[in-house]
Amino acid sequence: MEISIIALPLIASIISGFFGKFIGDRNSEIVTSLLVSISAILSVIVFYEVIFNQYEENIIIAKWINSGSLEVNWTMKIDALSAVMLVVVTFISALVHIYSIGYMSHDPHKPRFMAYLSLFTFAMLMLVTADNFIQLFFGWEGVGLCSYFLIGFWFKKETANAAAIKAFVVNRVGDFGFALGIFLIFYLFGTVNYVEVFDQIPTVVNEKLNFLGIEIKAIDLICILLFIGAMGKSAQIFLHTWLPDAMEGPTPVSALIHAATMVTAGVFLVVRCSPIYEYSELALNLVTIVGMSTAFFAASVALVQTDIKKIIAYSTCSQLGYMFFAAGVGAYNVAMFHLFTHAFFKALLFLGSGSVIHAFKDEQNINNMGGVWKKLPYTYALMIVGTLALTGFPLLSGFYSKDAIIEFAYLSGTTSGYYAAGIGIITAFLTSIYSWRLIFKTFHGPYNNKEIRIDETHESPLVMLIPLLILSIGAIFAGFIFKELFIGSEGINNFWRESIFFLEPLSTDHPPLWFLTLTPTLVTLSIPLAYYLFVKDKNFSAQIVNINKPLYEFLFNKWYFDEIYDTLFVKSSKKFGLFLWKFLDVKVIDGFGPDGISGLIQKFSIKAKKFQSGYIYQYAFIMLLGFSAFLTFLIVK
């Protein structure tokens, strides 16, 4: 039964991908949605077993690479951690499959789209159920590939193609670090199996090694290298540039891959490797710093963007930052909790925005929307739920997980923890502002679209609204219901058990009351504030922009990361490549090598040819010269 959770999406993908033409569009949609839904139901059963019966299993499916001391198998590891991921992945995936039936109804390549979605689900499941780093890597690159396919799904759009390649290559940069991390693990422990590696960690705690001239503790290095991989996949600052561009893909893709599942793989990796990270203070601090920087950076950029999907993409980036700094302060279970709740409300927001884009016939700029809340009542209401959950409005799911992150950062008692808590609160405020900005600009105020009349906007069909409804139920209740299980002290002992490792037990204190109430208060206050800024008095916000023009430009251009990278890496490697080819290969190697030699021989032969003139007197003259030289030689001797 467990294996079929993984196998069904793969089968779905094969059926739809190779036989889609024969069975027709509608049938491929039904087959893929159905099989993935079955997989989701099975996952829930497994999750249930894990919660109530402490079910754990490591199923070996087949051998993969066995070379010398290296042994890698295709496996399916089930424990609390992978069970949570199984549920998130298959559940969201099933809903997105169903939603896509409506959203892609006008697209000529439906079977291909469904095949990619199912294939992605398969790769993601391989990733989360690996029992070793190499299968993890397989899934890791596999989801990257599907993401590449799906971002570039509309292959005629030049920007979509560019974004797809960018996503893959930037991820490869992260994977480069990740792969080196795996090599180092194999170098130190002679195995890549989680359990075997984790067992040996305490024995190498103080081991140091010299890496490219830097003396560093082995454990720190492993953690940093793995974290580079995590940064790539989870779009953390410096390796985040692909995520906003990835919004070129169809919206269901953004919901599934770039919000709920794939981008959380980095967080999953850090949590999965908690037995290693716990021994590396340096790496944990790094994770915290990167996490909080990303949270703040992305939120600041989201404030001024005008593309509805890009705002949500930056928001995702920012929320992933929260998860990372939660892991960084040692609260891995809280990170997982936020991952879990985030999947619901972020998928909801993305699919909701998809519904809006659908209504406006592919318009994505929020400046060209507005005033349609009566026309799209269900979408509007569901988006509000998503926004409330995201901003952490009291009693909705984001409230439980995000506030817990800020609390645990505060309680960790380290300097980086305090900073993280502070940044976390500021970012929560910013999150609230940009999220409400999105809602108000999209649904309130005057109608700004010039292309289509307001009566032409229409509510989405049921097949799209029902997945939204289900997600909104998750967005409202997931926090409240699963709070004890994920972050209660009971949960740590009975639910997570071995799957998450704590060197020292998490603090059970409570922060002071003023601290607890600070975030919810800010979040609540930001709603009227945003309403004032973006609906009531637009001049005021325009004035703010005018006064801070340089800052606005800086934020609007996303801190100029793309421009810097383009000059630094893309252009320079192209130039260098051209130099290597035109100069080194053609001029130097060939010039002195084969062409040079043959040229030299040719010159010689031209000279030699001149001697063969055919005139008797010339030959006679040469003979005379030679004869006299010979005579002179004899006489002198």
Add this chain to the structure above:
Amino acid sequence: MDLPILSSLILLPSIGAFFLFFTRSKSENKITVKYVALFTSLVNFFLSIYLWVLFDQTTSAFQFVEDRIWIEGLINYKVGVDGISILFIILTTFITPLCIISVNNSVTKRLNEFLIAILVMESFMIGVFCSLDLVVFYLFFEAGLIPMFLIIGIWGGSRRVYSAFKFFLFTLLGSVLMLVAIISIYWITGTTDVVQLYELGIDTKYQNLLWLAFFSSFAVKTPMWPVHTWLPDAHVEAPTAGSVLLAAILLKMAGYGFIRFSLGLFPSASEIFTPLIYTLSVIAIIFTSLIALMQEDMKKLIAYSSVAHMGFVTLGIFTIQQQGIEGSIIQMISHGLVSAALFLCVGVVYDRMHSRLITTYGGIVTIIPKYSVLFMVFTLAALGLPGTSGFVGEFLILMAAFKDNFLVAVLASLGVIIGAAYMLWLYKRVIFGKLINSELKKMIDLNKSEVFTLTCLAIPTLYFGFYPEPLINTIEVSINDLIDTYNYSLASK
């Protein structure tokens, strides 16, 4: 010994070629000629599979050995296989029939002679991989040049003569030194029998020079940086089938030679020159990947990427570890399949549009969907995606290199990033995007034989990506033994 299976493998294609020699290739019996060639190569393929079935994976000793006196007291015709060589033989017999199927459109004149060249070449290549006498090896190794030279020079593109001579000049230069080395080995030890030489060992004081002489030949054929510049030219001018043979099989001779002779005969010299190989390999990986990024000609791009992939191979061999050498062999097999397929892919569009320039194409995914899918599979295998054979080899090599030298592994891993960039960019520019060139609308999707050849290559690429056990099991014992002997001879020095 009932059936001299290895000699049969070597001779069969030549016999087929001999028959072809007496067939006139008039337009009406072009098909007949092709069927004769195809039949011969297929028989050979099944014979080699039979060989693999009979092959005993539990021993590292040479099997199916045939030993005949050729020149009394001087040279013996001695052939045999072990785990290291058998896979290359199968690769050769597997690629050749596919090559013959693919000659349909690319070769219009002198089809008969072309097929003869291919079959003779197959004979020589199999000879290279199973000869156990240095002189016999040398003969096959050099003889392989001749059909290739002719294929480029007669059936090539507009600059075929320049390319053929460049190819010949480079490869011959290295080979002469190897011949000198083989003669000196005979004077030093009194034999050219590889098995005996393994037992005797060669005095360490001679090893360095001998190693360098062999190296100069293998480096050119691999090709390693900086003697790689003949390869892009040769590929560009060669007809599709020629490119396929060149990339898939000819380049593997050197990698095989490094393992069999450089490591096997000169362990102490190999130890000394490992840094040299590492440096050249890393340069090859990074430099040629960057060059590939900038190519405008599809064939040149793939040729440069071949140099980078072979850089991984040489790197892996000289890690002298189980994972490294196994990775190298898998990488060679994988590259044999994938580069063959990529050159066939280029051939397919070239046959239709008569252009290899990337800018000619774009936006053809809906026009030729089957082609796009298969091309994508090989693009992914070339960039080493997990689940394709390209990944297994590359990952094992890097893993082993990391154990030995952090810096080398880090630099080589950078090549993996650039590899993704140039392959995906190539694919995007050819297949995706807007359809601008209206000529492209007339393109016809793959015909049956093209689908067949490409699928034949795609299946093992994916199968060995998910389940490389059959390959690893075949080579495991032999490589284990090679490394043991290597370490033993270093220790006893």
